[in-house]
Amino acid sequence: MSEQIIDRLEKTEHIMKLDHVSKSYKSKNRIVKVLSDISVDFHSHKFYAIMGHSGSGKSTLVNILGLIDSFDIGKYELYGTNVSNFKDIELSNLRMKNIGFIFQGFHLNPTLKAYENVIVPMLINKDINPKERKKRAIELLTSVGLKERVDHFPNELSGGEQQRVAIARALANNPKIILADEPTGNLDEKHEQEIFHQLKELSNIGKCVIVVSHSNEVKKYADRVFKIVDGTLVGDDR
Numbered sequence: 001m002s003e004q005i006i007d008r009l010e011k012t013e014h015i016m017k018l019d020h021v022s023k024s025y026k027s028k029n030r031i032v033k034v035l036s037d038i039s040v041d042f043h044s045h046k047f048y049a050i051m052g053h054s055g056s057g058k059s060t061l062v063n064i065l066g067l068i069d070s071f072d073i074g075k076y077e078l079y080g081t082n083v084s085n086f087k088d089i090e091l092s093n094l095r096m097k098n099i100g101f102i103f104q105g106f107h108l109n110p111t112l113k114a115y116e117n118v119i120v121p122m123l124i125n126k127d128i129n130p131k132e133r134k135k136r137a138i139e140l141l142t143s144v145g146l147k148e149r150v151d152h153f154p155n156e157l158s159g160g161e162q163q164r165v166a167i168a169r170a171l172a173n174n175p176k177i178i179l180a181d182e183p184t185g186n187l188d189e190k191h192e193q194e195i196f197h198q199l200k201e202l203s204n205i206g207k208c209v210i211v212v213s214h215s216n217e218v219k220k221y222a223d224r225v226f227k228i229v230d231g232t233l234v235g236d237d238r
């Protein structure tokens with residue numbers, strides 16, 4: 001099933017489409033409504049910003065888009081195919097080949113060098129020849145400006161550099177979609193600009209880039225800015 005979807009990749013405009021999606025968390029005897037009736041479309045070549053107060057549901061939305069989290073009602077179409085009822089194994093296969101994640105805390109493995117961190121997602125991708133892995137990792141690190149740092153361990157890199165390793169790692173399997181959840185949350189202003197710039201470059205080369213951020217700086221880079229207000233997604237008038 002997922003192979004068919006990947007084949008359809010280049011032919012579809014809509015990369016991701018949510019149709020009347022709602023999500024609540026049930027804990028003990030309490031129900032927390034997080035997202036309510038969200039309909040939205042994401043395209044390639046675009047940089048989207050998702051803003052909103054802490055606890056407004058930004059991570060929940062990104063995790064749904066990233067096939068990490070489920071939802072209660074509604075429909076999710078990835079490349080025009082409804083994936084709402086896909087099994088876990090199909091979802092993880094789709095995720096591996098199509099989606100690169102970047103997190104606030106970088107999530108690098110401290111025992112691995114920069115290039116080894118970038119290789120990790122390639123280990124489960126049979127489409128990438130094992131002999132090519134290191135070469136590809138170094139190319140990706142070079143593309144984010146870390147050619148001279150490929151042999152460094154994470155604790156030998158600045159926060160901004162670590163996040164650039166995480167960007168290179170997100171690109172390991174050449175996904176069409178990049179999801180970044182507060183990628184600059186742990187960085188100072190200069191490094192924040194650097195990371196937004198790198199993410200913008202990725203949308204310029206055709207990726208669909210979705211960035212959750214508290215920072216107003218993200219608006220300078222975004223083609224569209226959304227805000228989550230009371231569980232719904234609204235366009236932010238700039």
Ligand SMILES: Nc1ncnc2c1ncn2[C@@H]1O[C@H](COP(=O)(O)OP(=O)(O)O)[C@@H](O)[C@H]1O
Pocket residue numbers: 025026027032034052053054055056057058059060061
């Ligand atoms: N696993 C969970 N169980 C119960 N409530 C959760 C869970 N994950 C998130 N929430 C709640 O859902 C709301 C939205 O969370 P989240 O998507 O993480 O917000 P944001 O990323 O905007 O800060 C919050 O009120 C949070 O407490």
Ligand SMILES: [Mg+2]
Pocket residue numbers: 058059060181
């Ligand atoms: Mg969050």
